Amino acid sequence: MKAFAANVVKNLGGLDIWVNNAGIAQSKRIDEVTEGDWDAMISINLKAVFFNARLAAQYMKESKKGGTIINISSIASVIPNPTRAVYAITKIGINSLTRTFAAEYAPYGIRVVAVVPGVTETEMNRLLKNPIDNIALNRPGEVGEIAQPIVFLASDASSYITGTTLEISGGKLCVQRPLSCWETSKP
Numbered sequence: 001m002k003a004f005a006a007n008v009v010k011n012l013g014g015l016d017i018w019v020n021n022a023g024i025a026q027s028k029r030i031d032e033v034t035e036g037d038w039d040a041m042i043s044i045n046l047k048a049v050f051f052n053a054r055l056a057a058q059y060m061k062e063s064k065k066g067g068t069i070i071n072i073s074s075i076a077s078v079i080p081n082p083t084r085a086v087y088a089i090t091k092i093g094i095n096s097l098t099r100t101f102a103a104e105y106a107p108y109g110i111r112v113v114a115v116v117p118g119v120t121e122t123e124m125n126r127l128l129k130n131p132i133d134n135i136a137l138n139r140p141g142e143v144g145e146i147a148q149p150i151v152f153l154a155s156d157a158s159s160y161i162t163g164t165t166l167e168i169s170g171g172k173l174c175v176q177r178p179l180s181c182w183e184t185s186k187p
Contacts, residue, residue, distance in 0.1 A: 001048075001051075001052050001055060002055060005055055005056065005059055009059055014059070014063050014065065015056060015059040015060060015063070015067065016060065016063075016065060016066070016067040016068070017067060017068050017070075017154045018052070018053065018056035018060075018067065018068070018069045018070070019069075019070045019071075019072065019150060019154075020048070020049045020052055020053055020069070020070070020071045020072060020094075021072040022044060022045075022048060023044060023045045023072070023074075023087075023090075024040065024041060024044050024045065025041075025084060025087045026041070026084070026086075026087070027083040027084060028083055028086075029082075029083055030085050033085070033086055037086065038086055041086045041087060041089075041090055042086070042089075042090060045087065045090035045091065045094070046089075046090040046093045046094060046097075049071055049094055049097065050097055053069050053071065053097070053101055053112065054101075056069055057069060057101065057105050057108075057110055057112075060105075060108065060109075060110045061105070061108045061110065064108075064109075065109065066108060066109025066110050066111070067109070067110050067111075068110070068111045068112075068113070068153065068154050068158075069101065069105075069110065069111070069112045069113075070112075070113055070114070070115060070150055070153050070154060071094050071097070071098050071112070071113070071114040071115070072094075072114070072115055072117065073091045073094045073095050073098075073114045073115065073116045073117075073165060074087070074088075074091040074116060074117060075116055075117065075118040075119070075167070075169050075172055075173075076088040076091050077091035077092045077094065077095050077116060077165075078116060078167070078173060079172075079173065091116075094114055095114055095116075095165050098112050098113060098114040098163065098164075098165065099163045099164075102162040102163030102164075103163060106162060106163075111158075111159075111161065111162035112162060112163065113153050113158075113161055113162060113163070113164060113165070113166065114164070114165040114166070115146065115149065115150055115153070115165070115166050115168060116165045116166065116167040116168065116169070117141065117146045117168050117169065118135065118140075118141060118167070118168065118169025118170055118172045119135060119140040119141065119169075119170075119172070120140055120141040120142070120143060120145075120146055121140050121141065121142055121143065122143065133179060134172060134177075134178060134179070135169065135170040135171060135172050135178065136170060136171025136172070136174050136175070136178035136181070137170035137171055138170075138178075138179060138182055139170065140170075141168065141169070141170055145168065146168055149166055149168055153166065
């Protein structure tokens with residue numbers, strides 16, 4: 001990532017937007033998680049976000065032009081799933097470090113935010129078979145529906161937003177049993 005960031009600065013004249021969007025997930029009961037499983041999840045999902053956000057912030061700080069760092073979290077950081085404890089821990093960590101980074105880098109004009117996607121049509125979610133029965137919109141999100149708010153957060157239109165998370169989940173947490181509304185409504 002150091003070489004990537006240096007290449008961006010060299011070829012594009014600076015670094016003003018950085019999106020941390022990498023992660024792995026696994027489904028294992030707590031008593032099945034090995035130390036290797038733990039280390040891999042923490043390393044990819046949390047450690048990489050910390051050090052890559054810090055790397056981006058350093059370039060932004062040196063440029064004296066500020067910038068925006070967007071960390072991709074997960075709805076699991078708000079409501080974890082059984083068999084995915086370590087994944088949820090890493091995403092909770094991302095939400096926390098987003099707030100701290102936002103405060104520490106605000107004096108340099110750097111905004112830091114997190115996006116909390118819900119179930120989205122991705123290869124990882126297809127493999128994990130995430131249910132949609134508790135999503136108010138009664139469907140998974142599409143990648144573009146996550147990308148568009150990220151573009152907004154990276155733009156000047158969100159210049160007063162920092163240190164927070166934006167949930168993009170189709171209403172997963174708006175009420176209990178959201179599909180009961182579908183059963184009783186008439187189109």
